Amino acid sequence: MKTSDLMEATKRAEHEYRRAVWSAEEGILPGKTSFDKVARQYLASAEAAASTNASKLSKVVADRAVLERYMIPFFGKSTITSINAPKLHDYLNWRRTYWTAGPGSQETHIIYERQGKKLHRPARHIEATLSTLRREAVTMRSVFKHAVRLGHIKPSEVPKVELVAEQRNKRPSFNDAEIEKLFAVAEKRIIEAFGSQQRRNSKLAPSVWTDSTAFESRVRYERMVLYCFISIALATGMRPTELFNLDWGHVVGFKEERGKPLSVQRIRLLAYGKGRKPQQLVPNVEAFQSFCNLWDAFVTVHKREPKMTEAVFVNAAGERAQSFKKSLNALLDAAGLKEDVFGRPRSAYSFRHTYATRQLRKGTDVYTLAVNMRTSVKMIEMYYSDVVPDDFAKQLEGSYE
Structure with missing residues (x-):
């Protein structure tokens, strides 16, 4: 308790104990919250913000699609602190081949919603490009930043998503x-x-x-x-x-x-x-x-x-x-x-x-x-x-x- 006074130490210990009990009851005990729970808390927070700012709605829709199809199924109940660099590396390999050798390889159509209607389009069985992985990495960082705001992890504990720079080619245009x-x-x-x-x-x-x-x-x-x-x-x-x-x-x-x-x-x-x-x-x-x-x-x-x-x-x-x-x-x-x-x-x-x-x-x-x-x-x-x-x-x- 960082004090040599027994009475002060006891007082501080009781305070820390009550705070830990409350955190556990609320499901926000540091290091013990699962990725899927934080991800859904992030989506709920983002949707609330989008309700007053329509320009944020498209990002919420995109984030939900990425989280529900790829990240939540992969990380699931893993605690937020257990997701380290090796596990992120495994995820990126799994995500890259999701539509060619992974769960998506057997899907023929993708069902999505637009203006309240359920639509479907053919699934494309190709590997995820580096630009796609970079875009989705932004969603992952948003989830970890939300975990920091809720006190689940410290800013220094946010894992880095390492992606090798892709070769840049001139974009197709017209003369x-x-x-x-x-x-x-x-x-x-x-x-x-x-x-x-x-x-x-x-x-x-x-x-x-x-x-x-x-x-x-x-x-x-x-x-x-x-x-x-x-x-x-x-x-x-x-x-x-x-x-x-x-x-x-x-x-x-x-x-x-x-x-x-x-x-x-x-x-x-x-x-x-x-x-x-x-x-x-x-x-x-x-x-x-x-x-x-x-x-x-x-x-x-x-x-x-x-x-x-x-x-x-x-x-x-x-x-x-x-x-x-x-x-x-x-x-x-x-x-x-x-x-x-x-x-x-x-x-x-x-x-x-x-x-x-x-x-x-x-x-x-x-x-x-x-x-x-x-x-x-x-x-x-x-x-x-x-x-x-x-x-x-x-x-x-x-x-x-």
């Missing part, structure tokens, strides 16, 4: 000729979906978007929305998640700028994706016309203007779009651009990579680009270090003169 071809095929597919009068037009005029006969078909409308999605993605560098989270209220200054001459129209966007707070970005001026097209299309279909709380990208039913994967793959296949020259598959993320490449070649400095893309200078340098601005070529090459 200028491929972008031109992609837009040409996209325009052709839209025109093919119009009536004979519109099909005679070789180019899409602005009036086509507001023609009331142009939106009788869901296919016609959603091909147009995809066209605008690609245009805005290329002009902003936004992540797909940020684009799908984009509401009209996040397009700052849109209504005010519409009435101004084209040469002076300027807007700012609020990106909601990674992180808890919205981050402002500056779009290229080419994005403005695509927002106008989407606004006019919504008015034509729904006979009213969008509310500021409604999504920018909606389907023909007026519901927030969740993914354009199927329609984008169809467009990429039609254009022969599904893969880059190295055989790497392209996706909606490829437009973000194309934006970064274009900006660097235009001479935008790395720091400015990193701020506008809501990422780090390190990530820009890691993925796009091979991009050399053409304007600097002579300076880098030198000459014999």
Whole structure:
């Protein structure tokens, strides 16, 4: 009891004993609480926080999926203090092969819930990538941090998840000729979906978007929305998640700028994706016309203007779009651009990579680009270090003169 006084020692011992009894009754005796109990306590705490902050909800959903499928079944009733570096190493090996040689190898479908409905998708029997393991390690750290807050362990007892750095490859993007071809095929597919009068037009005029006969078909409308999605993605560098989270209220200054001459129209966007707070970005001026097209299309279909709380990208039913994967793959296949020259598959993320490449070649400095893309200078340098601005070529090459 750290005292030579017998009466004081007895008093302190009784206090410590009462505290230990209370901790045991509450299930928080240091070192004795199981991983699964702490994990569920963490989820309950995270859900309570998300009830007052909607931006945290997506992380709670992702954490619950990872904990319930992988971590809780593996660690189970193991005490929080017994999970050390060797046990974490065993878990990572088990998790890496979960879908190929582990419990998931026998599953054919994954059942999940969206908007109160139970859905299923085919299970992919592939090994977990290092980036996936890194993302899930954040969830594990959150559980251990919660254990520290509850007094189960000390900060120094939180185990470290060691993951070897992966080889960084250039991200699949598009060059200028491929972008031109992609837009040409996209325009052709839209025109093919119009009536004979519109099909005679070789180019899409602005009036086509507001023609009331142009939106009788869901296919016609959603091909147009995809066209605008690609245009805005290329002009902003936004992540797909940020684009799908984009509401009209996040397009700052849109209504005010519409009435101004084209040469002076300027807007700012609020990106909601990674992180808890919205981050402002500056779009290229080419994005403005695509927002106008989407606004006019919504008015034509729904006979009213969008509310500021409604999504920018909606389907023909007026519901927030969740993914354009199927329609984008169809467009990429039609254009022969599904893969880059190295055989790497392209996706909606490829437009973000194309934006970064274009900006660097235009001479935008790395720091400015990193701020506008809501990422780090390190990530820009890691993925796009091979991009050399053409304007600097002579300076880098030198000459014999």
